[in-house]
Amino acid sequence: MSQSQMKNVALRVLLEIERQGELSLEEIASLLPKKHKDHRDFYIFAGLVAIGYIDNDHLLEQDNPNPNRNKEQLLSREYFACSTEERSASYENHTWSRSGGSSTLKGQKFALTGKGSLYLSEYRAKRFDRIFTLSSGILVGIIVAIVGAYIRALI
Secondary structure: OOHHHHHHHHHHHHHHHHHHOOEEHHHHHHHOOOOOOOHHHHHHHHHHHHOOOEEEOOOOOOOOOOOOOOOHHHHHHHHHHHOOOOOEEEEOOEEEEOOOOOOOOOOOEEEEOHHHHHHHHHHHHHHHHHHHHHHHHHHHHHHHHHHHHHHHHHO
C-alpha cells in the first residue's frame, strides 16, 4: 500500500469518527481495506491510536501504567483479534477479554482526541489554501492574457 493510499485510509477513518462522534471497533474494521486479512490490515488504525489522534474507551490505570499501551504492533494484533469477538479473543499468544456489563470487544468505542480534531482542522485549512492559491493563479493568468491581448490590439 502506497503512502498516499495509507493517508487516504487514515483520513477516511478520522473523518468518519468525526462525523459519527464515536465508532465501535467493528465499524472501524469495516472501513479498513482487507489486503492481508490479518493484523497487518489494522496498522493504519493502530498508528492513529498510537500517535494520539484517536482514543478508546479503556482507562489507563494510574497505579500500573502499561508501557506498551501505544505500541502499534501490539495494538494492531489486539484490534484485529477483537474486531469480530464478543467477550474473549486470542491471537499470536495474546488474549484479550471483557467481562461484565453489556460491553463487547468488537463494540469498544473510539473517538477523536483534541489532537485528532486539530489535525482535521489543519487539513481542511491547508486544502482551502491550496485551492485558493491555484484559483488565484489561474485568475491572474487569465487577466494577464486578456490585458496582453488588449494591449497588442491597441499597438
